[in-house]
Amino acid sequence: EDKVVQSPLSLVVHEGDTVTLNCSYEVTNFRSLLWYKQEKKAPTFLFMLTSSGIEKKSGRLSSILDKKELFSILNITATQTGDSAVYLCAAKYNFNKFYFGSGTKLNVKP
Amino acid sequence: DAGVIQSPRHEVTEMGQEVTLRCKPISGHDYLFWYRQTMMRGLELLIYFNNNVPIDDSGMPEDRFSAKMPNASFSTLKIQPSEPRDSAVYFCASTLDGEKLFFGSGTQLSVL
Numbered sequence: 282e283d284k285v286v287q288s289p290l291s292l293v294v295h296e297g298d299t300v301t302l303n304c305s306y307e308v309t310n311f312r313s314l315l316w317y318k319q320e321k322k323a324p325t326f327l328f329m330l331t332s333s334g335i336e337k338k339s340g341r342l343s344s345i346l347d348k349k350e351l352f353s354i355l356n357i358t359a360t361q362t363g364d365s366a367v368y369l370c371a372a373k374y375n376f377n378k379f380y381f382g383s384g385t386k387l388n389v390k391p
Numbered sequence: 392d393a394g395v396i397q398s399p400r401h402e403v404t405e406m407g408q409e410v411t412l413r414c415k416p417i418s419g420h421d422y423l424f425w426y427r428q429t430m431m432r433g434l435e436l437l438i439y440f441n442n443n444v445p446i447d448d449s450g451m452p453e454d455r456f457s458a459k460m461p462n463a464s465f466s467t468l469k470i471q472p473s474e475p476r477d478s479a480v481y482f483c484a485s486t487l488d489g490e491k492l493f494f495g496s497g498t499q500l501s502v503l
Contacts, residue, residue: 323482326491377446379492
């Protein structure tokens with residue numbers, strides 16, 4: 282059965298902390314792994330990863346994929362209150378289907 | 392570009408009524424997806440289209456749900472009759488060539 286599992290389910294940190302969010306996947310015909318940030322309503326795109334070991338970076342956020350161990354991590358350094366959101370990962374599989382994990386709810390306190 | 396546009400933003404209806412959700416994808420995108428999001432089940436894929444043709448509707452929960460895409464710029468998701476367990480946020484998303492998804496703002500559906 283196809284699945285995407287994220288951990289932890291929720292996380293509370295203080296501004297300035299570094300956090301690591303985890304995503305493991307088991308899907309048929311895996312194509313890529315995507316990360317999204319969901320604040321109020323619509324998830325917004327962060328990263329798409331297709332190759333193992335190549336880190337993608339955008340400011341304080343970075344992500345990497347391990348296709349052998351079937352997982353990805355999203356790192357956020359020097360967290361800010363504006364980083365508070367639900368972070369979703371999704372596995373693209375079977376050509377063009379996207380299977381989402383249940384998300385990690387991050388709360389950054391001042 | 393205006394992004395993916397969904398309407399209505401909120402819908403409150405009574406059990407048994409017909410509900411129609413609408414979506415305008417980003418111009419030029421050839422894939423359109425309908426997702427449902429609940430606290431219990433997260434984001435679930437209901438159906439997706441490629442070039443206006445339904446490709447996979449295996450996520451549609453039952454016959455009460457139907458979706459159409461009459462042209463490249465418009466899609467509907469219909470629930471008839473609606474039930475309280477259909478209450479959720481329904482998202483439409485589009486993509487070009489099956490790459491990253493761009494989501495609309497969603498429709499918050501409440502069935503009383």
